[in-house]
Amino acid sequence: MNMAKRTLESFYKPISKPKKPRVEDTPQSSYSRHPSYPFPIADLPPSIANALPDLPATTPRSITNQSHLDLLYYQPFIPQSTARELFHFLRRELPFYRVQYTIRRGPNTTQINTPRFTTVFGVDDTSLFTPNNDCPLVDSKSHTPIPSTKYKYTPRPIPACLDALRQRVEAATPDGTRYNFCLVNYYATGEDSISYHSDDERFLGPNPCIASLSLGAQRDFLMKHKPAEGVDAARVPIKMSLGSGDMVVMRGETQANWLHSIPKRKGCEAHRGRINITFRRAVVPGGTDNYYNYNVGEGKVYRWSEEEGRMVEAC
Ligand SMILES: O=C(O)CCC(=O)C(=O)O
Numbered sequence: 001m002n003m004a005k006r007t008l009e010s011f012y013k014p015i016s017k018p019k020k021p022r023v024e025d026t027p028q029s030s031y032s033r034h035p036s037y038p039f040p041i042a043d044l045p046p047s048i049a050n051a052l053p054d055l056p057a058t059t060p061r062s063i064t065n066q067s068h069l070d071l072l073y074y075q076p077f078i079p080q081s082t083a084r085e086l087f088h089f090l091r092r093e094l095p096f097y098r099v100q101y102t103i104r105r106g107p108n109t110t111q112i113n114t115p116r117f118t119t120v121f122g123v124d125d126t127s128l129f130t131p132n133n134d135c136p137l138v139d140s141k142s143h144t145p146i147p148s149t150k151y152k153y154t155p156r157p158i159p160a161c162l163d164a165l166r167q168r169v170e171a172a173t174p175d176g177t178r179y180n181f182c183l184v185n186y187y188a189t190g191e192d193s194i195s196y197h198s199d200d201e202r203f204l205g206p207n208p209c210i211a212s213l214s215l216g217a218q219r220d221f222l223m224k225h226k227p228a229e230g231v232d233a234a235r236v237p238i239k240m241s242l243g244s245g246d247m248v249v250m251r252g253e254t255q256a257n258w259l260h261s262i263p264k265r266k267g268c269e270a271h272r273g274r275i276n277i278t279f280r281r282a283v284v285p286g287g288t289d290n291y292y293n294y295n296v297g298e299g300k301v302y303r304w305s306e307e308e309g310r311m312v313e314a315c
């Protein structure tokens, strides 16, 4: 520092370090915009984007010690401070939904309130997004516009912030799986959950590979074998305590044979939110309709309010 240029007053003033801008204060310069989005979706701030080339943070553990089970467990995939920042960023920037639907079994109908916030982006293999907003989707083989009746819901392209993550996850997936869907769950508290199910829908093709990334509060991920001959139904489920930044890749025959869930929880982390992102590949249009039906639906759009500390209706 050139002392001669400093005034006496400034000499005695303590030199304060420039304040590091908080994530919330960082001006956002660019957004993903699309007619199908309820609002523009911010791009990743440099602090997160610059950390992506270093992922995965650890080499995964392979878990194949039970029949039909084939998991890769990154503990973590994203280091703690980046995972924390990414959690706050995605919770603030993505549109979320609280989907309701009815199921009919014979004469009975039951209304289901999805017990978590959800959102989804992507389109199945048979269509491609174009940069032209007047004709956003073309047939992936002929490159001609798709008929307006092809999908019940308007598919939304994966915004740049999630697409950067998708690319990193793909690069890390050893068998070269390509993902065209990104499903996001937000569990606001320990009361939010997902019950036992498997993601073995036919529209994902046989033996789908699904990468599942956790951010925010730690939650238990339970896995149990589907009822089958020779499988002890009383056997305790596998329990993985998924922390922020952890990623589980479910591969091979896992979906065909195992169920997984995030049960409700009480206790220390129960009031904190958790985001889960699954990257998947749907191969037929039925997959696109299914994912938008159960993760966007036709209800209200919610957005995180920093002031209120909760999801509020987006206007
Ligand atoms: O939140 C999780 O870790 C699991 C989510 C899940 O199983 C799903 O979205 O299908």
Ligand SMILES: [Fe+2]
Binding pocket: 197, 198, 199, 260
């Ligand atoms: Fe699942």
